[in-house]
Each structure stands twice: as C-alpha cells, then as structure tokens.
Amino acid sequence: MHEIWEKDRLYSFLRHWVDWCTRRSFRKLEVSGSLPTDGRAIIIAPNHCNTLMDALVVLQARKEPTAFGARADIFNKSAAARALRFLKILPIARQRDGFHAVAKNLEVIPQIYDVLHHDMPFCIFPEGRHRTMHSLLPIRKGVVRLSVGNAETQPTALVPVGLDYTDFFRYRGMCRIRFGEPIDVNAYVAAHQGEGKTELYEGLSAELSKRISELIVYLPDDEHYEERLDVIMPLKEPSWWKYPLAVFTAPFFVLSALLTLPMWGVAEWICHFKLGDKAFSNSVRYLLKLVGTPLMLFIWGVLGFIFLPWWGAVALLLYFLCSYSIFYDWLNLFARSRRFP
Numbered sequence: 001m002h003e004i005w006e007k008d009r010l011y012s013f014l015r016h017w018v019d020w021c022t023r024r025s026f027r028k029l030e031v032s033g034s035l036p037t038d039g040r041a042i043i044i045a046p047n048h049c050n051t052l053m054d055a056l057v058v059l060q061a062r063k064e065p066t067a068f069g070a071r072a073d074i075f076n077k078s079a080a081a082r083a084l085r086f087l088k089i090l091p092i093a094r095q096r097d098g099f100h101a102v103a104k105n106l107e108v109i110p111q112i113y114d115v116l117h118h119d120m121p122f123c124i125f126p127e128g129r130h131r132t133m134h135s136l137l138p139i140r141k142g143v144v145r146l147s148v149g150n151a152e153t154q155p156t157a158l159v160p161v162g163l164d165y166t167d168f169f170r171y172r173g174m175c176r177i178r179f180g181e182p183i184d185v186n187a188y189v190a191a192h193q194g195e196g197k198t199e200l201y202e203g204l205s206a207e208l209s210k211r212i213s214e215l216i217v218y219l220p221d222d223e224h225y226e227e228r229l230d231v232i233m234p235l236k237e238p239s240w241w242k243y244p245l246a247v248f249t250a251p252f253f254v255l256s257a258l259l260t261l262p263m264w265g266v267a268e269w270i271c272h273f274k275l276g277d278k279a280f281s282n283s284v285r286y287l288l289k290l291v292g293t294p295l296m297l298f299i300w301g302v303l304g305f306i307f308l309p310w311w312g313a314v315a316l317l318l319y320f321l322c323s324y325s326i327f328y329d330w331l332n333l334f335a336r337s338r339r340f341p
Helices: 009-023 052-061 078-086 099-103 105-117 141-151 185-191 197-213 225-232 242-248 250-259 261-273 278-307 310-332
Strands: 028-032 041-046 067-071 089-092 156-165 174-179
Touching (some): 041 197, 052 156, 067 105, 105 141, 141 185, 141 197, 185 197, 242 250, 250 261
Parallel strands (some): 041 156
C-alpha cells in the first residue's frame, strides 16, 4: 500500500479535472494569502461551513497535493476507505463517535506526522463539524494536540484559514478563501513553558479561533444573528436588467438544460428528496458535474460526430463544457443574493 505522501500519477492527472470543476462551481473564487514556504511543517486549519466544498477550495492554495482529515465513520466500508486513502484523506474519530473509535486515532496520528515530515501539508477542520453560518464553533483540542505533538520533532506552522460563501445552498455563488498569518507553534510552546498541557491547549485554541474569526465575515451565534447578517450582507432582490437578460438568453438556457439534463436532473432530485442535511446540496451538484461531465461528453461526442459536421460536433462539445454553469447561472438571475461586505 502506498504511503499518502508518495507521488501518484493518477492522482496528479485527476487533480487537474477536480480543480477545473471546483473553479467552475463558483461564479467567482477569490484566494488571498498563501501557505508558508520556509520549510516548516504546515497544518491548515479552516472554518467548516460548506461540507465537501470547503476541502475543495482549500486545495486551490497549491498545485501540489494536500492531505486531509475526515470523520472516521465514512471509512467504515473497505471500498470507501481505499478511495479516500487514494484521495489522501485520513480518518479522524470524534469524541461523540465513542471510546473505541477515538482509540483508533492512536494509529492515525503517526501517519499524519509522517505526512508532515515529508513536506505535505495536512488540513484538519478544527471545529469538528460543519455548520452553514457565518460564525465559528468552539475549536476542538485535536488540532492543537496534533500541532504541539508535531512541533516536538520539527518546526511547525499552524495556518488559520477563513472560508466565506455568499450562499451555502445555491450553486455558482461566490467564494472567498483567506490564508492568515501562521502561528509558529514552536515559538508559542516556548513562550508558555510554565503552563500545563490543558492551559497550553486552551490558549492555542483561543488564539486559533481569534485568527480564523478575523478572516471571515464573523457574526456571533446568538438571537440577533439573522439581523446582523441582513445588515452586513443584505439579501438583495434581482436587478431590473436581469429580467430582459433572462429573456434574451432563454434559448441558451434551454439548450444547456437539455444537454445536461441527466446531470442537473439527478442532482436536484437528490437535493430535494434524498438529502437529510441540505448543507450537502452544492457538494452533490459538484459531484454530478465531476462524474457526469466526462460521461455526457462522450455521449454527445459520439452523437455529434455522427450527425453533425466535424466543426459542428466540436462546437457542441465546447458549449457542453459550459452548459452546466450556464444552466445554474440563468436560474440565479431570478434569485435574491448576498454580497461580501
């Protein structure tokens, strides 16, 4: 079995397609800041508000691979475990998963250290679960234990990351990812030598939480959350010019809808009737694009070159590659939307 940090040609090849689909899932994807390049081990710690999409946008920080931690229960089936390992994802159990599940983390932590010692960043979502809010849950101790433990053997940087979305449930919104100033874990530990482990972990958790909150549209999670959100990111009605634009572009919408019907049809059926957690809506739409596009490209390619001249078939395929986005962009013309402040 290959080590996660080892180079994989198939992974590298597929990564181009994954990144293209990620970028096409947003009308605008804005990245600011960067990861350290001074040789320190890098632990990436973003807020977690949009399920799978959070990991996908973090990948945009670098062309090289990044390893991730994910909840351990999705590794229960052997086929899923193999696929996730190929994607450079390791299982991390949470306290609510039970004592026996958490005990297995003792087997995973050395693998994470191994990844870090081979110059591959490791991303872990420090809140421990996702929530579709412009807020922040308490930081779990797992990320700081991992950081302090790795700092015992090599210089380690804990990088706070802020992820923001204009809409958690509507496909083709805007996303903003900000990489903050890294926390020098070795220096932090040295400056707090007189403290016990509990105080050290709590202090580092508080510092990480503070830095992440400064990188996002942060709103306290209280009874006034919705009011503050409407002030900072007001929900605006569609501009008047979008309605004549919708009429003018309706033929393109119809063509796009027909070309990608199996993709968006299945995606919307799952989103509306099968999802228990609506936070996964855009992840489902992304996955249907990721998997469905090559299949439909092949089908339309065969039909195009049978019934159309070669230049017509090529034009059809090029248009098809944009059709999934065009379909959702046209629908969004009529939707109320928010903007980043």
